[in-house]
Amino acid sequence: MADDHASKSISCYGAGINHTPNMDRLANEGMRFNHCYVTNSICTPSRAAILTGTHNHVNGVLTLNSTITSRGPNVAKQLRSAGGYQTAMIGKWHLGEGKAHEPTGFDYWSVVPGQGEYFDPQFIEPEGIHRELGYATDIITDKSIDWIRKRDPARPFFLMCHHKAPHRSWEYDPKHKDLYKDPVRLPDTFTDDYKNRARAAKVAKMRVAEDLTFMDLGLVQPEGGLGVVGDKLLDSWMVYDRKVPAPEDVTGLRLMDKTDGKVFTFETPAQLAEFKFQRYMQRYLRTIQSIDDNVGRLLDFLDDEGLAEDTIVIYTSDQGFFLGEHGWFDKRFMYEESFQMPFLVRYPREIKPGTVCDDIICNVDFAPTFLDFAGLRIPTYMQGVSFRALLQGQTPADWQQIAYHRYWMHNDCIHGAYAHYGVRDQRYKLIYWYNEDLGIEGARPGGEEEDKQWELFDCDEDPLELFNCYDDPKYTDVVIRMTRLLEQKMGEIGDEPVHPKVL
Numbered sequence: 001m002a003d004d005h006a007s008k009s010i011s012c013y014g015a016g017i018n019h020t021p022n023m024d025r026l027a028n029e030g031m032r033f034n035h036c037y038v039t040n041s042i043c044t045p046s047r048a049a050i051l052t053g054t055h056n057h058v059n060g061v062l063t064l065n066s067t068i069t070s071r072g073p074n075v076a077k078q079l080r081s082a083g084g085y086q087t088a089m090i091g092k093w094h095l096g097e098g099k100a101h102e103p104t105g106f107d108y109w110s111v112v113p114g115q116g117e118y119f120d121p122q123f124i125e126p127e128g129i130h131r132e133l134g135y136a137t138d139i140i141t142d143k144s145i146d147w148i149r150k151r152d153p154a155r156p157f158f159l160m161c162h163h164k165a166p167h168r169s170w171e172y173d174p175k176h177k178d179l180y181k182d183p184v185r186l187p188d189t190f191t192d193d194y195k196n197r198a199r200a201a202k203v204a205k206m207r208v209a210e211d212l213t214f215m216d217l218g219l220v221q222p223e224g225g226l227g228v229v230g231d232k233l234l235d236s237w238m239v240y241d242r243k244v245p246a247p248e249d250v251t252g253l254r255l256m257d258k259t260d261g262k263v264f265t266f267e268t269p270a271q272l273a274e275f276k277f278q279r280y281m282q283r284y285l286r287t288i289q290s291i292d293d294n295v296g297r298l299l300d301f302l303d304d305e306g307l308a309e310d311t312i313v314i315y316t317s318d319q320g321f322f323l324g325e326h327g328w329f330d331k332r333f334m335y336e337e338s339f340q341m342p343f344l345v346r347y348p349r350e351i352k353p354g355t356v357c358d359d360i361i362c363n364v365d366f367a368p369t370f371l372d373f374a375g376l377r378i379p380t381y382m383q384g385v386s387f388r389a390l391l392q393g394q395t396p397a398d399w400q401q402i403a404y405h406r407y408w409m410h411n412d413c414i415h416g417a418y419a420h421y422g423v424r425d426q427r428y429k430l431i432y433w434y435n436e437d438l439g440i441e442g443a444r445p446g447g448e449e450e451d452k453q454w455e456l457f458d459c460d461e462d463p464l465e466l467f468n469c470y471d472d473p474k475y476t477d478v479v480i481r482m483t484r485l486l487e488q489k490m491g492e493i494g495d496e497p498v499h500p501k502v503l
Contacts, residue, residue, distance in 0.1 A: 005317035022296035030346030037403035053367030053382035062408040067096025075367035076105030091140040091162035116164040118171035141294035165287040172286030198453040200418035206330040209273035430482040
């Protein structure tokens with residue numbers, strides 16, 4: 001699993017912005033899912049949902065600052081205790097540190113503190129914390145291969161190999177510094193004006209043109225006053241926390257590559273915005289290239305060990321990510337680019353090569369599916385459903401083609417992301433936005449009515465999600481049906497609504 005890996009930056013998904021031959025190999029030799037969704041588009045809650053098979057109001061991991069209890073049940077514990085599996089967690093954990101929150105259910109674990117570092121990262125293990133020299137993606141793969149090599153070959157194994165990349169601030173391996181120098185095509189919605197949408201879209205602070213920092217883009221400014229280097233943010237003493245300026249007059253602005261010293265100047269705000277986008281995409285895609293290289297290393301190792309036929313291999317991410325769509329980077333929202341997760345899976349004994357699934361699955365379904373393949377009983381506490389039948393090319397008649405999402409962060413003053421929840425079926429997406437805290441600039445206590453808004457998108461007619469049709473009379477019946485689906489789903493999983501009754 002990667003962190004913040006958008007499906008569009010895996011070449012088998014067809015966007016054409018990069019080349020990932022090893023991830024594509026999983027799709028070519030197995031199955032690609034086009035509609036895999038996250039139940040909460042933020043790292044920590046998504047990881048908890050994957051590990052436990054439960055929604056976040058049940059596992060208690062609601063926000064980025066939440067932690068998981070080491071005493072709770074999880075899929076690794078089920079596999080180890082009921083199935084005799086050898087289990088390992090290597091790489092990014094991000095569910096808390098210290099005895100009360102460390103990985104449990106794993107025979108071996110070695111995880112990075114917090115977000116982790118790209119170069120010479122620290123690792124926490126039961127014996128303590130230590131630093132390992134090298135590039136994080138390579139080291140996490142080395143550790144994974146080493147653990148498989150040393151396992152007991154008489155027993156089955158379950159490995160969670162979790163990469164830090166391509167999480168912000170996209171620090172790539174120097175060997176990839178010359179990749180992706182050709183411009184990436186700007187998304188059609190890059191200059192989105194957020195009309196015909198809920199207020200939440202307009203106030204979000206995730207814009208490529210305005211909210212990326214010097215560290216994000218690998219930039220610095222030359223020394224000197226405003227008359228020498230142009231606009232600077234002088235109210236921040238940490239250069240890495242500064243957002244790269246976006247002045248109306250950019251002609252005096254000078255930016256410098258912190259590695260080679262190259263200086264960049266600009267003639268128009270649009271040119272500066274596109275420069276930031278290209279710089280962002282270069283860095284992001286280069287970190288993914290390292291992941292793809294290491295996916296190849298793992299697949300080759302399984303081949304060499306004679307394990308490929310009997311091992312289920314999955315590649316996914318903890319959520320999607322905006323790659324300039326709607327002018328944004330980051331995640332959090334239920335809009336498609338952030339909501340959709342990549343999911344590629346290979347298992348030669350059961351999955352036909354080169355198959356594609358358009359049925360809806362969610363990250364709470366992962367754990368029950370793991371247990372199903374292990375031949376173990378799915379415990380009653382899990383809320384997800386095994387999708388093994390889908391992997392066999394069969395869609396059960398009662399398959400629930402619904403994805404539920406809830407983002408709980410009410411006081412996100414950094415990204416300005418409103419709390420919201422909703423459902424998506426095969427065609428429509430219904431979202432309810434609300435705001436209950438002073439943490440977002442411009443928000444009021446209790447939330448004004450303009451902060452509490454419904455959105456309905458027709459994903460067939462409006463795949464870019466530009467037109468909220470909630471109040472369009474021709475969608476009245478759809479609003480009623482989708483609202484019922486939402487309320488039924490919330491009742492089914494035990495989540496509590498905050499929206500006013502509309503039916």
